[in-house]
Amino acid sequence: MAKKRVMYECLACGYESPKWLGRCPNCGAWNQMEEQLVQSTTASSKSPVQVNTSNNQQTGRALKLDEITYNNEVRFSTKFDEFDRVLGGGVVPGSLVLIGGDPGIGKSTLLLQVSVQLANANQKVLYVSGEESAQQIKMRAMRLALNGDNFWLLAETDLLTIASEIERIEPDIVIIDSIQTMQVPEHTGAVGSVSQLREATAVLMRIAKGNQIAIFIVGHVTKEGNIAGPRMLEHMVDTVLYFEGERHNRFRLLRAVKNRFGSTNELGVFEMLDVGLQEVGNPSELFLEERLPGATGSTVVAALEGTRTILAEVQSLMTPTAFGNAKRTASGIDYQRISLLLAVMEKHCNMLVQNQDAFFKITGGVKLNEPAIDLAIGISIASSYWNRATNADDVFIGEIGLTGEIRRVSQIKERLKEADKLGFKRAFIPKNNFNDIDTDFEIELVPVATIKQAVQRVFPRQ
Known part of the structure; x- marks a missing residue:
């Protein structure tokens, strides 16, 4: 025993x-x-999942690079351009993808829509749910007006039963919703415990790699926003995606934080409607559609998310504090960056912000963390502090240094192209980037070398 x-x-x-x-x-x-x-396990114990090893390389000895046979895998599209963009161009057979997000954010809805799209494209899909019954999923699919002939549903938490169904159906894609409800009966530990999560993910990884099946697993997140379970879970999978957004906001953002088959900087934008999730092909227009003309503390920045340029509105609100210590609040912007820029504006633009409560927000639920947003934040601080509105047709691009200089940013042409396409009339850019632009834009370019010079150009005689 x-x-x-x-x-x-x-x-x-x-x-x-x-x-x-x-x-x-x-x-x-x-x-x-x-x-x-x-x-303790014995040497005679068998793995609960049978893996097809007919296509695997010989194991047990090292091979020269020229001896390894490599087949260039062909990705297949999910028919969701935003989803394919974040994955790196489509689904890779044999990949293991982990999708995390807050409860009710739309993870199951997204994967259900993707599953039916793949089924309609003659891909066999097995959707395994450990939280809902097959009738509940069918009801949700009917509400979303979805249908698929190559779409199988299974309400099960036992990985042995799931593995046998995978062997019987031989699907191309498997959806596991969610990994916290799966269990390996031969392994001790409660469902959802660290040991069960680790073993269940290892079993799914063997199924994916051994049978060239793309497997998507849904993971719950903690209060801190991290996927529940050991950090090892993210190391085991090929791709980690986070589905973000405010529950009371209709926009949803799909972001890759790990991707062995593509870039980790890509961002997909979706809009939650009563008929399900719809792709947002040009998110800049939606992020700026509710901007008030003549509002103080409001600027527009052209930020990069992967290969995409997103124009977002930066809002600042400066009010005199009623207490001894000024309050600082930021949504969608790093708090340390806010503290740095407030100090720079006070030092180089003659603004007394020590006794001002400062509130910052990126509209649309977007999180921006690149250096090129500094200039837009600095101008929005000055606009709210002096209660003077900025021009609604201006866009601001640039990094601010501690000495008040405006530093060069990358991919300035792509940023200006998007701003020009959306009809902006004037762009404030770093002076060192001005000579790099050899393309004619209809938008007027205003090169600035310091934050003080930029403030004087935006707010004359101030």
Whole structure:
């Protein structure tokens, strides 16, 4: 009989200890050690999943690079351009993709729509749900007016049963919703525990790699916004996607934080409607459509997200503080960047912001964290501080240094092309970028060398 022993595993990071600890020595989390029964395995134990190894390379010895046979895998499209963009051009057979997001954000709706689109393109799809019954998924599909002949539904949490169904159906794509509900019966540990998550993901990875099946797994997130479970979960998969957005905002953003088959800087934009998720081909127009003309503290920035240029509105609100310490709040912008820019504006533009409460927001639920947004934030601070409106046809691009200089940014032509296409009349850009532009734009270019010079050009005689 197999011998059992007790181990304590951290729910936050997966650290194992032979005794219970109040604080995890690996990640520092408190009260996260969970008791696990570890059963020693014998050499004769078999893997619960049969893997097709007929196409695998010979294992057990190192091979020269020229001896390895390589077949250039052909990606297949999901018929969702935004989804394909984030994946790097389409779905790669044999890939394991993890999608995380807040509850109710639309992860299941997105994957259900993608599944039916793939099924309509003659791809066999198996949708496995551990949280909803087949009738509930059918009801949601009817509400979204979806239909697919190559679409199979399975309400199951046992990975042995799921593996046998995969072997019987031989699908091209498998959706697992969600990984926290899956369990390997031969493995000890409660459903959703660190050990079960790790083992279930390992089983799915063997299925994906051994049978060239693309598997999408849904993961819940914690209060901090990270995918629940050990950090190892993100290391095991090929691609990690985050589905973001405010629940009361109709926009949803799909962002890649890890991608072995493409860029991690791509961003997909969707709009949540009563008929499901719709792609947003030109998000800049929607992000700017509700901008008020003549509003103070409002500027537009041309930011880069991967290969796409997004024009977003930066809003600032400066008000005298009623208490001793001024309050700073930021949404969609890094707080440290805000503190830095407020200090630069006070030092180089003669603005006393110590006694001002400052509130910042990027509209549309977008999060921008690149240096080129500095100039737009600085001008919005001056606009709100002096209560003077900026020109609605101006766009601002540039990084601000600690000495007040406007520094060069990358891909200036792509940013100006998008601003020109949307009808902006004037663009404030770094002076060092001006000589790099050899293309004629209808938009007027205003090169600036310092933040003080930019403020004087935007607000004359101030």
